Amino acid sequence: MDFELSDEQRLIIQGVRRFIREEIRPLEAGLDPDAYQLQARDRERLVAMVKEMGLYQMDVPVEYGGPGVDAVTRTLIAEELSQHRAGLYAPAYGVFGSGPPAQLYAGTEVQKERYLWPSIRGEKHGFFGLSEPSGGSDPARAIQTRAIRDGDEWVINGRKLWNSGADTADYGVVYVRTDPTKGRQGITAFIVDTDTPGFRVERLVQVLRAHYTTELSFTDMHVPHENILGEEGGGFALANDYLSANRIPYSAACLGVAVYAHEMAVEWAKQRVTFGEPLANRQAIQWMLVDNEIDIRTGRWAALAAADLAERHRPFRFESSMAKLLCTEGAGRVVDRCMQIFGGLGMSKDLPLERWYRELRIRRIGEGPSEVQRIVMARDILNVRSGS
Amino acid sequence: MPIRKPWLEWDDAAPTKGLPGAMGVYELADAEQRVIYIGKAGARSPFGLRGELFRHFSTPERLARENWTHPRMGEPDLPSIAGRARYYRFEVNHMYYSRWVELLTRHQEDRGTLPPANLEDPEPRPRLGRYHWKSEEATSGL
Structure with missing residues (x-):
């Protein structure tokens, strides 16, 4: 490459x-x-x-x-x-x-007219509703929110968790079990308007990062059949494609923070004098900076390799998982080392390091935790299909 | 959820050290204990909650007596607070920003508008969302 x-x-x-x-x-x-x-x-x-x-x-x-x-x-x-x-x-x-x-983009022309085009113009905003209180890493099994067909409508009941932006959104793409006997083939994606009766933001969930997320409930929420996105039972595949592709920019964003933190630490190490010498002259600091550089470069190569495969329409699930794992964990280590180099100042809100430290911790969980990325890669190595 | 703490009446004679210097959120209320302002003591609030509450409530005599260095100390307060604020309650919270947004969102959903002093406040606030339901406090008329 x-x-x-x-x-x-x-x-x-x-x-x-x-x-x-x-x-x-x-x-x-x-x-x-x-x-x-x-x-x-x-x-x-x-x-x-x-x-x-x-x-x-x-x-x-x-x-x-x-x-x-x-x-x-x-x-x-x-x-x-x-x-x-x-x-x-x-x-x-x-x-x-x-x-x-x-x-x-997988929607019908009517759906595109109602949701896609207004979103592109910035007039409407949507959220992504996959995880539930019962779990998020294994949506094929964890999704308990049910939709039952009622003529031309579906009646949805259940809860969703970790839906960022749902409180300010006009609509959401939510993943619901339409057939409990079919495993992942029983999950369907619906477009749901947030002003639909029965739709509630139960609470804004406070987390480590600066922005909260939400918990939602759906109570006898009637959604027209035409709001099914893709095919009935095809929701899991839709979500999976999205998650795999999104892991690449998600990884690169972590790298960007690591790069900026590392630049700050390099500058600080050159100017900060302790015991008569700049920090940069200390081997302990030099090794931290080298380890930062290794984490950043490793992550960058992995993210670019995944992007290159995606661009050439080659399978990239393994590579995007590897990039997600390397970049989120590597960037966390980089920011942690930078805080150590800055000492007390690194702990304060005068610098952005503490915010990145909190937010990068979430990145090891969000969009599939590190352990799930390893499961995805192991399946490829062992050539085993995931359970249905 | 709202701040689940009883209202406290400001006592200008009480020692300020009784208030936390930490980050967090607070509410001010008028004599009828109606919320008139939802504020935050963020990373750039000198003396944290103590400084913010002191800024809203303290009298010129007390300001002259104590050596406060809050950059907004002595500034005229927002019209809906000045002379009207009587009660306060607070919550120490490191996630003060998102908690502040939560309190504003809940108030706007329940009352259809923000507290009067927040409407006057020039401090920028993020776009607020919707809950699509009113809290028990609002529906019971409290």
């Missing part, structure tokens, strides 16, 4: 890097250290700049009006976008466009 950047990729990356350093980071000085949104006027100004750069809604396919960014370039961009305080969970504060949930 040759990951030498093309001239075009180099230009794009330089533009994004400059944007983050010159537009995003200075704004953060005036925000609460845990803020995850910009003020409306700043947001509008920056969205206009991104549109000018030609990178707005970059995850939207060309045929839907997106800029047509390939998977490798998208991975490189993701690494740049997260290099600021809120970058891990709010890269560039969303001014590059969040796009619709990817599963919507």
